[in-house]
Amino acid sequence: MSTRAEQHVADVLRREQLSPHLVRLTLGGDGLAGFETTGVPDEWVGLVVPGQFQSRYYTVRSWSGGELVLDVVVHDVGLVTEWASGDCVGDRVTITEPKGSFAMPDTAAWLLLVGDLTALPAMARIAETHAGTVPTRVWAEVPDLPEQLAGYLPDGPDVTWLGLADDGGSRLAAVVENLDWPEGEGYFWMAGESAQMRAIRKHLMRVRRLPSTAYDVMGYWRSVAARQPRSVDPGPIWRAGKAAGKSDEEIWADYDEAQR
Numbered sequence: 001m002s003t004r005a006e007q008h009v010a011d012v013l014r015r016e017q018l019s020p021h022l023v024r025l026t027l028g029g030d031g032l033a034g035f036e037t038t039g040v041p042d043e044w045v046g047l048v049v050p051g052q053f054q055s056r057y058y059t060v061r062s063w064s065g066g067e068l069v070l071d072v073v074v075h076d077v078g079l080v081t082e083w084a085s086g087d088c089v090g091d092r093v094t095i096t097e098p099k100g101s102f103a104m105p106d107t108a109a110w111l112l113l114v115g116d117l118t119a120l121p122a123m124a125r126i127a128e129t130h131a132g133t134v135p136t137r138v139w140a141e142v143p144d145l146p147e148q149l150a151g152y153l154p155d156g157p158d159v160t161w162l163g164l165a166d167d168g169g170s171r172l173a174a175v176v177e178n179l180d181w182p183e184g185e186g187y188f189w190m191a192g193e194s195a196q197m198r199a200i201r202k203h204l205m206r207v208r209r210l211p212s213t214a215y216d217v218m219g220y221w222r223s224v225a226a227r228q229p230r231s232v233d234p235g236p237i238w239r240a241g242k243a244a245g246k247s248d249e250e251i252w253a254d255y256d257e258a259q260r
């Protein structure tokens with residue numbers, strides 16, 4: 001059996017600046033005819049932009065009518081950031097087959113979603129899918145003003161907007177360590193900067209002693225001042241981990257290690 005991930009060619013049909021740091025790209029074209037969503041609300045694809053060979057990973061914000069929407073954070077410097085900051089309409093890109101990780105047990109009595117701007121597309125899609133059926137709280141740490149992102153999250157969840165720390169970094173680990181957790185069993189989903197996510201995994205395991213089925217914590221990017229992070233495809237790590245019977249948490253920890 002081939003382990004090569006399926007790829008699709010797609011054209012950038014539209015580009016929309018949603019907020020100062022968030023750009024919506026709508027992809028389409030015949031190359032997406034074979035695209036099949038997993039239906040998992042945090043599903044992601046690898047994206048290869050023109051003139052590049054390396055992938056970066058983006059959440060499928062929506063897939064409908066043959067159009068695939070990705071919401072891309074434009075930060076200071078980066079391969080996709082620089083491409084998406086310019087006029088990329090008409091460009092041809094490659095995307096990999098989607099993978100998803102969110103796995104809330106049917107018995108969950110509540111849902112907590114925590115993340116930075118890169119996690120906002122997934123949190124929006126998860127909330128669209130589940131906030132109507134289970135009480136949902138969202139903590140979103142963003143570089144933009146909440147009013148600039150008004151309407152991005154669906155109605156329903158109780159949302160707390162957080163700004164970045166004074167040094168521009170993330171404080172999400174401290175936020176989670178000080179949460180008032182709801183009673184009973186629920187599901188905790190979190191994504192953002194990898195060091196923050198590693199700290200939270202430890203907190204959930206050692207302090208809250210949650211079973212690995214009760215949470216999903218993913219490092220979406222690495223803050224590296226001095227060097228480019230290694231771009232590692234989560235797909236093969238995901239497949240190998242699943243084949244080895246590892247939990248989602250063990251697989252995401254492997255992914256963090258692979259990026260070091």
Ligand SMILES: Cc1cc2nc3c(=O)[nH]c(=O)nc-3n(C[C@H](O)[C@H](O)[C@H](O)COP(=O)(O)OP(=O)(O)OC[C@H]3O[C@@H](n4cnc5c(N)ncnc54)[C@H](O)[C@@H]3O)c2cc1C
Nearest residue numbers: 057058059072073075078079080081118220221222223224
């Ligand atoms: C499963 C998954 C889903 C993801 N979904 C999304 C999504 O929907 N939208 C989205 O925008 N991102 C998403 N990401 C994160 C995205 O893949 C990374 O932020 C990626 O590094 C951006 O690529 P780049 O080419 O812009 O920057 P790179 O070339 O990868 O990095 C250049 C520099 O920028 C820094 N950097 C990278 N990302 C950020 C950031 N967000 N803020 C500040 N500095 C940064 C790096 O440390 C590096 O020093 C997801 C990641 C994963 C693994």
